[in-house]
Amino acid sequence: MSPEWPAATSEPGEHHRSVRKRRAILAAATSVFLEKGYPGTSMDEIAAQANVSKQTVYKHFAGKQGLFTEMVSATVDEASGTVLDEVLNLEDSGDLEADLGDLARRQLAAVMQPRILQLRRLVIAEAGRFPELGRAFYERGPGRTVTAMAAAFERLDSRGLLDLDDPQVAAQHFNWLIMSAPINQAMLLGQESPPDRGELDRFAEAGVSAFLAAYGRH
Amino acid sequence: MSPEWPAATSEPGEHHRSVRKRRAILAAATSVFLEKGYPGTSMDEIAAQANVSKQTVYKHFAGKQGLFTEMVSATVDEASGTVLDEVLNLEDSGDLEADLGDLARRQLAAVMQPRILQLRRLVIAEAGRFPELGRAFYERGPGRTVTAMAAAFERLDSRGLLDLDDPQVAAQHFNWLIMSAPINQAMLLGQESPPDRGELDRFAEAGVSAFLAAYGRH
DNA sequence: TTGGAACTAGACCGTATAGTACGATCAAAC
DNA sequence: GTTTGATCGTACTATACGGTCTAGTTCCAA
Numbered sequence: 001m002s003p004e005w006p007a008a009t010s011e012p013g014e015h016h017r018s019v020r021k022r023r024a025i026l027a028a029a030t031s032v033f034l035e036k037g038y039p040g041t042s043m044d045e046i047a048a049q050a051n052v053s054k055q056t057v058y059k060h061f062a063g064k065q066g067l068f069t070e071m072v073s074a075t076v077d078e079a080s081g082t083v084l085d086e087v088l089n090l091e092d093s094g095d096l097e098a099d100l101g102d103l104a105r106r107q108l109a110a111v112m113q114p115r116i117l118q119l120r121r122l123v124i125a126e127a128g129r130f131p132e133l134g135r136a137f138y139e140r141g142p143g144r145t146v147t148a149m150a151a152a153f154e155r156l157d158s159r160g161l162l163d164l165d166d167p168q169v170a171a172q173h174f175n176w177l178i179m180s181a182p183i184n185q186a187m188l189l190g191q192e193s194p195p196d197r198g199e200l201d202r203f204a205e206a207g208v209s210a211f212l213a214a215y216g217r218h
Numbered sequence: 219m220s221p222e223w224p225a226a227t228s229e230p231g232e233h234h235r236s237v238r239k240r241r242a243i244l245a246a247a248t249s250v251f252l253e254k255g256y257p258g259t260s261m262d263e264i265a266a267q268a269n270v271s272k273q274t275v276y277k278h279f280a281g282k283q284g285l286f287t288e289m290v291s292a293t294v295d296e297a298s299g300t301v302l303d304e305v306l307n308l309e310d311s312g313d314l315e316a317d318l319g320d321l322a323r324r325q326l327a328a329v330m331q332p333r334i335l336q337l338r339r340l341v342i343a344e345a346g347r348f349p350e351l352g353r354a355f356y357e358r359g360p361g362r363t364v365t366a367m368a369a370a371f372e373r374l375d376s377r378g379l380l381d382l383d384d385p386q387v388a389a390q391h392f393n394w395l396i397m398s399a400p401i402n403q404a405m406l407l408g409q410e411s412p413p414d415r416g417e418l419d420r421f422a423e424a425g426v427s428a429f430l431a432a433y434g435r436h
Numbered sequence: 437t438t439g440g441a442a443c444t445a446g447a448c449c450g451t452a453t454a455g456t457a458c459g460a461t462c463a464a465a466c
Numbered sequence: 467g468t469t470t471g472a473t474c475g476t477a478c479t480a481t482a483c484g485g486t487c488t489a490g491t492t493c494c495a496a
Contacts, residue, residue, distance in 0.1 A: 017463070018472070037346070039257040042453060053474045054455085064454070118346075125343030127408040128255070128336075134406035142402075169424050176398035181390050184360075188352035190345035206384075210391050214432035235493065236442070260483060271444045272485085282484070443492070453482080461474070466467100 022060045024050040030071045034118045038068055038126050065130065072133055075119055076140045083110050087148040091155035096162075097212060104178045104204035107145070111179055112200060117186050124187075146171045153215075164215050173214070177207035240278045242268040248289045252336045256286055256344050283348065290351055293337055294358045300328050305366040309373035314380075315430060322396045322422035325363070329397055330418060335404050342405075364389045371433075382433050391432070395425035 028050035032041045043064060047054045061067040086103050093099040110116070120137070127134035149171040156162040164170040182195055182203050195203075246268035250259045261282060265272045279285040304321050311317040328334070338355070345352035367389040374380040382388040400413055400421050413421075 021473080037343070043455080044453080053476090055457095055475090056473055058455070059472080121342055121346065124339055124405045125255070127406055128339065131408040134408050138403075138406045166424075169428075172399050173395060173424075173428050176394050176402075177391060180394035180398040184394075185356075187342045188345055188356045190349040190352050206387050206391075210387075210432045214428045218436075239443080261485080262483080271446090273445090273487090274443060276485070277442080438496090440495100441493090444490080446488095448487075449485090451483090453480100455479090457478075458476095459474100462472080464470095464472100466469085 018060075021050075021052055021056055025052055025057055025060055025067070026071060026074065028052075029067050030075060033068060033071055033122065034115060037122060038064075068126075069130065069133055069136070072119065072123060073136055073140065075115070076137055079110065079113070079116055080141050080144060083107050083145055084148055087145060087152055090149070091152040091159075093156070093161070096156065096216075097208065100174075100208045100211070101204060104174075104208050105201060107175075107178060108182065108200045108204055112182060112186065112195065114191070114194065117183075120183075121187065142175065146175055149174065160217060162215050163217050170215050174207070174211050177211050178204055179207075236278075239268075239270055239274055243270055243275055243278055243285070244289055244292060246270075247285050248293060251286060251289055251340065252333060255340060256282075286344075287348065287351055287354070290337065290341060291354055291358065293333070294355055297328060297331070297334055298359050298362060301325050301363055302366055305363060305370055308367070309370040309377075311374070311379070314374065314434075315426065318392075318426045318429070319422060322392075322426050323419060325393075325396060326400065326418045326422055330400060330404065330413065332409070332412065335401075338401075339405060360393065364393055367392065378435060380433050381435050388433050392425070392429050395429050396422055397425075 025046065029041075029046050032046050032049060036045075041064075043054060043057060046067070047057050050057070057067070061070065083103075083106060086106055090099055090103060123133055123137045146168070150167040153162055153164060153170050153174075154167040157164050157167065162170070182200060186194065243264065247259075247264050250264050250267055254263075259282075261272060261275060264285070265275050268275070275285070279288065301321075301324060304324055308317055308321060341351055341355045364386070368385040371380055371382060371388050371392075372385040375382050375385065380388070400418060404412070
């Protein structure tokens with residue numbers, strides 16, 4: 001029978017041993033997977049880093065694959081919310097160029113975190129084996145942002161501040177004008193020479209300026 | 219001493235056993251690596267698929283890593299030349315919009331080959347372990363194209379057909395406006411739903427039109 | 437024809453890994 | 467304190483892989 005699970009008193013099950021262990025395992029898995037990649041990570045190492053026996057790992061998660069997908073979802077969710085708020089404020093902008101610049105810089109900063117870059121690398125590497133992984137990453141991350149941005153752009157178009165045919169396409173173009181060069185550079189060139197703040201700002205400014213030349217009212 | 223290697227008569231050593239074997243190994247390695255990824259590929263399988271003994275593999279290549287890097291360089295080289303020619307013709311264009319559209323479509327077709335997509339996935343996955351791999355991929359592939367394109371854009375600017383500050387940046391923007399959306403979609407979504415011809419053409423057209431709105435003479 | 441390099445087949449070594457089994461131990465609810 | 471499930475530690479299974487070694491065989495040029 002169910003082990004008289006602690007009812008919804010205060011925080012539900014917040015401090016129970018099982019819950020703590022589960023969290024520790026997920027944290028350890030995140031750290032090890034991100035550092036060593038999926039094939040380079042062993043379950044023994046995860047268990048060790050979580051101060052947990054291997055049995056416990058297998059009691060909480062459905063093997064290596066299951067643990068991996070759970071860690072990807074969790075990490076993307078954790079990092080995705082940041083940018084979204086600012087997109088929502090965009091449609092009431094009084095100074096479009098400045099606000100687009102802000103958004104661009106914040107987006108770049110979020111996406112170029114070493115942790116997120118590494119996650120992207122992992123997902124791309126394993127997307128062949130676990131297609132649902134890539135879908136989860138996209139939908140919980142960039143997908144949400146682009147959709148929200150398209151809505152904002154549509155509103156800005158009817159306010160007469162932008163001039164566009166298809167807001168979805170414009171949002172994609174904005175996104176990639178800002179992020180493509182640095183992301184692809186980072187993807188291919190690995191960890192060496194991570195761009196610094198100033199360099200990222202230049203990417204952001206060049207992207208915004210091209211975007212406004214293409215889609216701004218003249 | 220050197221085994222009296224066949225001199226530079228006709229095709230140099232074209233049909234000698236050693237050369238044939240080496241080619242067979244590289245071909246097998248390419249096919250297996252692309253299909254199963256670096257860690258998923260075993261030297262035994264490569265040897266088997268090449269109809270060659272494992273010893274021979276180790277006589278021709280410096281282990282798994284060496285074989286891998288050689289296969290990446292070879293594949294990128296083989297696929298990179300295609301686009302470059304057309305870039306060079308661009309600067310004399312009489313109908314810029316049409317020629318940019320042609321170039322965009324051809325570029326997309328080249329980059330979106332399943333073989334090349336898979337190679338990109340592999341390189342990204344292993345860029346952490348073998349940084350020189352990513353550099354080779356970039357320099358022999360996209361790097362060359364962007365550089366050539368920047369030169370062409372500069373000429374088009376002085377002919378009064380484009381209006382740009384930094385040809386390098388403009389070339390990057392062209393590149394990414396065309397390719398980012400489909401490439402990143404493919405990277406994250408794995409093999410499922412490869413975009414068809416018509417879809418790619420739409421990406422190309424939207425990119426060219428945004429590029430000309432941003433950088434064309436009005 | 438013959439000499440020597442290239443090649444073959446497969447055993448072999450050392451190591452590593454995912455996942456399971458099992459008895460002992462712990463921690464919390466009653 | 468007793469009970470009950472969670473956890474521990476560790477040994478174990480089964481498999482796989484990179485790389486080396488050996489002994490015999492094939493190919494090619496002279």
